[in-house]
Amino acid sequence: MPNAPDVLFKTLADPTRRAIFERLCREGEKTVGALTEQAGVSQPVVSKHLGVLKQAGLVRDRHEGRHTHYSAQLDALFPLVDWTRQMAGFWQSRFDDLEDLLKRMDQ
Amino acid sequence: MPNAPDVLFKTLADPTRRAIFERLCREGEKTVGALTEQAGVSQPVVSKHLGVLKQAGLVRDRHEGRHTHYSAQLDALFPLVDWTRQMAGFWQSRFDDLEDLLKRMDQ
DNA sequence: ATTACATATAGCCATACAGGTATGTATTGA
DNA sequence: TCAATACATACCTGTATGGCTATATGTAAT
Numbered sequence: 425m426p427n428a429p430d431v432l433f434k435t436l437a438d439p440t441r442r443a444i445f446e447r448l449c450r451e452g453e454k455t456v457g458a459l460t461e462q463a464g465v466s467q468p469v470v471s472k473h474l475g476v477l478k479q480a481g482l483v484r485d486r487h488e489g490r491h492t493h494y495s496a497q498l499d500a501l502f503p504l505v506d507w508t509r510q511m512a513g514f515w516q517s518r519f520d521d522l523e524d525l526l527k528r529m530d531q
Numbered sequence: 532m533p534n535a536p537d538v539l540f541k542t543l544a545d546p547t548r549r550a551i552f553e554r555l556c557r558e559g560e561k562t563v564g565a566l567t568e569q570a571g572v573s574q575p576v577v578s579k580h581l582g583v584l585k586q587a588g589l590v591r592d593r594h595e596g597r598h599t600h601y602s603a604q605l606d607a608l609f610p611l612v613d614w615t616r617q618m619a620g621f622w623q624s625r626f627d628d629l630e631d632l633l634k635r636m637d638q
Numbered sequence: 639a640t641t642a643c644a645t646a647t648a649g650c651c652a653t654a655c656a657g658g659t660a661t662g663t664a665t666t667g668a
Numbered sequence: 669t670c671a672a673t674a675c676a677t678a679c680c681t682g683t684a685t686g687g688c689t690a691t692a693t694g695t696a697a698t
Contacts, residue, residue, distance in 0.1 A: 441686095442536075457643095466688065472686080489694095492645060576657060578677085596666070
């Protein structure tokens, strides 16, 4: 049972795949063909990466005739932000604990 | 030439390794032995993961006799925060562009 | 109907890597 | 000095997966 951060880290760990996602963030909706032109890999590979991104909720697809338009779903990144915040939070609270300890020792 | 987000995503993509890092964030400095007890994998595997985390700058080690204490280096997460912010920023600016366009069309 | 085009799927291959066991290297203690 | 402990390294193995080509599917155009 992979949790949200797990899926996100795994999905974004591949440079090619992350580059596709970044481009969708920067430039908005794009077709598979347009993405393939700059991806440096074959069209089937791009399709596969888009499938993984979609599975992770990071992109949406919209069919229009024989074209498929993909766009980034930014809210899917929230678990990542949340995870980072948690890590920072743990860090901070341990720091607070230390401060508390030092204060108590000071008395 | 892997950039910072690349290394971080790759390093944190493995659940076992990320769990080790999370534990160091939550509970602070720990020895390899202590980490191994709860990691669910053998000691050599834990050592290897710690090596990867260290390579990524996510942990520091401190030698004390025959013990090695590892601790999380939270600032190493910054490129991740930065990357997320960038993605959100692109999204936002494209949104602003759209708003601008609509405003111009409104006139 | 037929052809061209856009994308998805299937199947294959090579490589990366997480995990294991065995062993090496230091350091402590008897 | 010798045994025990703590960790790191070496080496092997199985599996996951990113890449490819070939092909299927579905849509537009002629």
